Every structure is written in structure tokens, then in C-alpha cells.
Amino acid sequence: MSVQERKQRERASRERLIVATARELAEQQGWDAVTTRRLAERIEYSQPVLYSHFRGKREIIGAVALQGAAELATAVRAATSAADGPRARVAALARAYLDFAARNPAVYDALFQLDGGLAYAREDTPEPLKDAFAALLECLAEVAGDGVDAGLFTEVFWASLHGLATLTRADRLLPEYAESRVELLVDRLVVL
Amino acid sequence: MSVQERKQRERASRERLIVATARELAEQQGWDAVTTRRLAERIEYSQPVLYSHFRGKREIIGAVALQGAAELATAVRAATSAADGPRARVAALARAYLDFAARNPAVYDALFQLDGGLAYAREDTPEPLKDAFAALLECLAEVAGDGVDAGLFTEVFWASLHGLATLTRADRLLPEYAESRVELLVDRLVVL
DNA sequence: CTCGATTGTCTAGCAGTGCTAGGATCGAGT
DNA sequence: ACTCGATCCTAGCACTGCTAGACAATCGAG
Structure with missing residues (x-):
């Protein structure tokens, strides 16, 4: 044996x-x-x-994506747990997310830009992906605002971060505004 | 001759x-x-x-992107000019943008997802691209809020829309929330 | 200790990709 | 009518993801 x-x-x-x-x-x-x-x-x-x-190149991309999802979840949780107060936690989450995307562009691509053959937002979604979304939701639930579904709010916040991450990396936004964009986004979306 | x-x-x-x-x-x-x-x-x-x-396939993609940028600008301007009041105008803009992305996925890809060899957010950015951004800015400037740069606000709003557009099309968001996401985004980001 | 079967790996090749060199063909201007 | 330059196509390069089939190493049975 x-x-x-x-x-x-x-x-x-x-x-x-x-x-x-x-x-x-x-x-x-x-x-x-x-x-x-x-x-x-x-x-x-x-x-x-x-x-x-692996069945093919796509599955290799998917494997990298899963690895990245786990790391992203860890990074987000580490950042949020180190911050005091809801506002600071969300700001830390946003920075951690964008930082991850900037530092690991290829992994970020594998996760959200390329086709890794993975299912998202479904029951058969792989655990690491669900968990990464959960890491966002955990922190964002407390600032969604009254009567607003936490999942809905998380989707919107996440989409905004994703937009910032991809457009920034593709040089489609002004670099000097980078920090202001995060501040503005957090200030407006968060309900304290 | x-x-x-x-x-x-x-x-x-x-x-x-x-x-x-x-x-x-x-x-x-x-x-x-x-x-x-x-x-x-x-x-x-x-x-x-x-x-x-064309120099190559990339330039062909770029040509499609420029065509798309002009159409996007037109669609956005048509939608916003038909709406009454700042809140309604921005909501119309958001819907028009997302609608364009949903109806012309390939063109949207050419614009923002693929490499068409075009320069963005610079002086030498092609006119149609500048104009498409201007179409967004025209409408969004009035709801940016006091002391907030209109360009900065437009970048954030645009990035959010872009995130929604791409994640929606990649089946990474729950379809049933589609309308709620737009409402939430507009309500939170806009300052009346 | 040998022999057949199984497992594992590699070589070689397919159909397809973006792109280009070089020759053939056509038509405009003299 | 003829030359010569513009225009276009055939053929081919180096590369891609992927796979069939040959080959060698290893294992279990006698």
C-alpha cells in the first residue's frame, strides 16, 4: 500500500x-x-x-483562481479584523481588495476576468469562491443599511470594487485619484 | 483625379x-x-x-471599440435627456449604460475588456472615447455633491457600472437582484 | 528470477491561430 | 499598345491547445 x-x-x-x-x-x-x-x-x-x-488549460486557470480566492478571503479578513469601527473596517476591506488585485493581477484575472470553467453565485460554486464572497459579506452586512439585503449590498459593493480594480489596471482611470476614489465610494455606499 | x-x-x-x-x-x-x-x-x-x-487584429478590435464608444455616448445622452430631474436622469443613465453592455456584449468587450491598442484617460485618447466619458460626466456633474470633483465622481460611478456590467454578464451576480442593484447604487452614490 | 500486464511518459502530429514574403495580375497613364 | 506601379492572392512561418500511439519502467504472479 x-x-x-x-x-x-x-x-x-x-x-x-x-x-x-x-x-x-x-x-x-x-x-x-x-x-x-x-x-x-x-x-x-x-x-x-x-x-x-487537468482537462485543459482552462482547468489550470481555474485551479489558480481557487487558490487566489482563498488568499483573497484571508487578506480581506485580516484587514477587516485589524480595523476599529464599521467605517474603518469597510475602508480596510476596500483597500485590501484593491491591493490584492494590484499585487496579483494574474490571479485576479484568473478569478474574474478569464474563463476558468468555474460556477459562480450557484449551489455548485466551489467552496473557496463562496468563502471569499462570505468574507466580504461578513464585514459589509453591518453597514448595508436598514431594510437592505446584505447579499444585495455586498454584490453592489463588490461590483464597484471590481470595476475600480479592472479599470485601474487597464489604465482607464486617472492614477492620482486612486485614493480619493476609495474614500468616496466608501463614504457614499456605507450606512453608519 | x-x-x-x-x-x-x-x-x-x-x-x-x-x-x-x-x-x-x-x-x-x-x-x-x-x-x-x-x-x-x-x-x-x-x-x-x-x-x-489594419496593423493587426488588435486594431480591428480598436475600430469596433471606437464605433461602440460613439454609440454608447449617443445612447446615454438620449436616455438622460428624456428624463426629468437629477435622480431620474442618473437612473436613466445607469440603465442605458447597462442595457448597452447587455445588448452589445462584443462591442462592450472591445471597449473595456479586450486590448484594442487604444489609450484611455490621456491627452492622446481618441475623440469618441473622450466623448463617451464626457456624456457620463455631463449628467453626473450635477449630482457629485459639494466639494467633490465631477471627474472623480464620474470615475467612481462609471467603475461601479462597469463592475455591474461585467460581473452580470459573467454570471457572477444573482440575476433576480439586477434591478435592485441599480436602484441601490444610484440612491447611495447620488447627492441630490 | 522471469515473464506478461499495467502504468506512466514521451515523441510526433493534427487542426487551428496571427501574420508576412513573394509572385501574379490588373489597370491607369503615356 | 505598352509599360509599370498598385493591388491582391498563394503559400508558408512559427506558434497555439490538444491527442494518438509508441515506448519504457514498474509491478504482481508463477
Whole structure:
């Protein structure tokens, strides 16, 4: 039995290597540079090996996305729990979110920009994605305002952050307003 | 001279045909289906002809984007001018924007999701793009609130709309909340 | 200790992509 | 009528995601 277990461990380890390498390559040179050939070469295996772990490139993107979702949730929770008062918590959440998107553009793309073959906003949504949304909701529920559904409010707030994140990174907004945008958004959307 | 003029007209007409066909194809089957071969076949010329009009596929996307920007500006202005009162105008703007994104997904992608090789938020930004932003600003300036820069407010409002538009289309938000999201966003961001 | 079967991996290749070099063809101006 | 430049197409390059089939290493049974 232990032989099979060792092989399973090795397989799992190689799978992690694939995901980590894909992420690294995407972060360094963008997802366009993540080709199956380059990825295979970096992990020092041939291309078909990739397909024994994942159905295709899309699933590899999805794996990176799931990893990113978990990290995003952690980052958001760390930021919010370190802040005092509802207003400060939401501001910290917004900054943590945008910071994550700015520091991990490729992961952010995998999560929300590219097709990783993942289901969102459904029952069969993978746990990390649900949890990332939950991390936002936990903090935002207390400032949604009376009679406003927390889920609805979270969707709106999240969409605004997502818009800021993507448009900022695509150089479609003025850089000098970056901080003011966050302040304005938080001040207006939050009900204290 | 008239011979050259005729040729110029024919060239311009063929260029319009290329852009229109690319847009049509993208709207029908998505931008992935817009390959140089398919596009060439549809306009009944060989691929190299495309490259005598545009530097490459990216520039074709850019051309569709510019066309879309003009239409978006028109749609927004039409919607806002037909509404009474600041609150109603902004709500109409939001709905018109989201409606445009929903009805012309490929064009919206060309504008804000794909790389069309266009410069945004700069002096050398093409006129249609500046004008589309201006259309938003015209309406939003009156509800930015005291002491808040109209440009800053427009960026935030636009980013929120963009987030809603993209996340909605990617099935990342609950469909039943669609209308509520717009209401909530407008109510909170607008200062009457 | 050997032999067949199974597992794992790689080489080679397919159909498709964006893009371009070079030759053929056409038509305008002399 | 002829030249010559503009215009267009054929053919091909290097690349993409993905896969069939050959090959080698490993394992269990006799």
C-alpha cells in the first residue's frame, strides 16, 4: 500500500507544481505567455502530463483562481479584523481588495476576468469562491443599511470594487485619484 | 483625379465592411470566433487584405471599440435627456449604460475588456472615447455633491457600472437582484 | 528470477491561430 | 499598345491547445 501512497503523494505534489508554475509564469509575463509547452518545459515534463492532471488549460486557470480566492478571503479578513469601527473596517476591506488585485493581477484575472470553467453565485460554486464572497459579506452586512439585503449590498459593493480594480489596471482611470476614489465610494455606499 | 477618388471611396467602404463584419461575427459567436481567416472569408477577400487596412487584429478590435464608444455616448445622452430631474436622469443613465453592455456584449468587450491598442484617460485618447466619458460626466456633474470633483465622481460611478456590467454578464451576480442593484447604487452614490 | 500486464511518459502530429514574403495580375497613364 | 506601379492572392512561418500511439519502467504472479 505504501508504494501507491507514495505515488499519490508525488502526483499531488506535481499537480501543485503545475499550478504554482502556471501562476508564477502568468504573474511574470501574463496569461498569454502561459502556453502548455512553456508550462511543460518549466516543470520539466512533456505537455501530455498536464492533461493527466487537468482537462485543459482552462482547468489550470481555474485551479489558480481557487487558490487566489482563498488568499483573497484571508487578506480581506485580516484587514477587516485589524480595523476599529464599521467605517474603518469597510475602508480596510476596500483597500485590501484593491491591493490584492494590484499585487496579483494574474490571479485576479484568473478569478474574474478569464474563463476558468468555474460556477459562480450557484449551489455548485466551489467552496473557496463562496468563502471569499462570505468574507466580504461578513464585514459589509453591518453597514448595508436598514431594510437592505446584505447579499444585495455586498454584490453592489463588490461590483464597484471590481470595476475600480479592472479599470485601474487597464489604465482607464486617472492614477492620482486612486485614493480619493476609495474614500468616496466608501463614504457614499456605507450606512453608519 | 476622379479615378483615385473612386478607389479611395472603395477602400474606405471596404474598411467599413471589415469593421462591420468583425463586429457582427463577434456579436454572433464571440471574439474568439473572429479569426483573420474567417473574417477574410466573410468579406470575400484574402487575409492579407485585412493587413492593408489594419496593423493587426488588435486594431480591428480598436475600430469596433471606437464605433461602440460613439454609440454608447449617443445612447446615454438620449436616455438622460428624456428624463426629468437629477435622480431620474442618473437612473436613466445607469440603465442605458447597462442595457448597452447587455445588448452589445462584443462591442462592450472591445471597449473595456479586450486590448484594442487604444489609450484611455490621456491627452492622446481618441475623440469618441473622450466623448463617451464626457456624456457620463455631463449628467453626473450635477449630482457629485459639494466639494467633490465631477471627474472623480464620474470615475467612481462609471467603475461601479462597469463592475455591474461585467460581473452580470459573467454570471457572477444573482440575476433576480439586477434591478435592485441599480436602484441601490444610484440612491447611495447620488447627492441630490 | 522471469515473464506478461499495467502504468506512466514521451515523441510526433493534427487542426487551428496571427501574420508576412513573394509572385501574379490588373489597370491607369503615356 | 505598352509599360509599370498598385493591388491582391498563394503559400508558408512559427506558434497555439490538444491527442494518438509508441515506448519504457514498474509491478504482481508463477
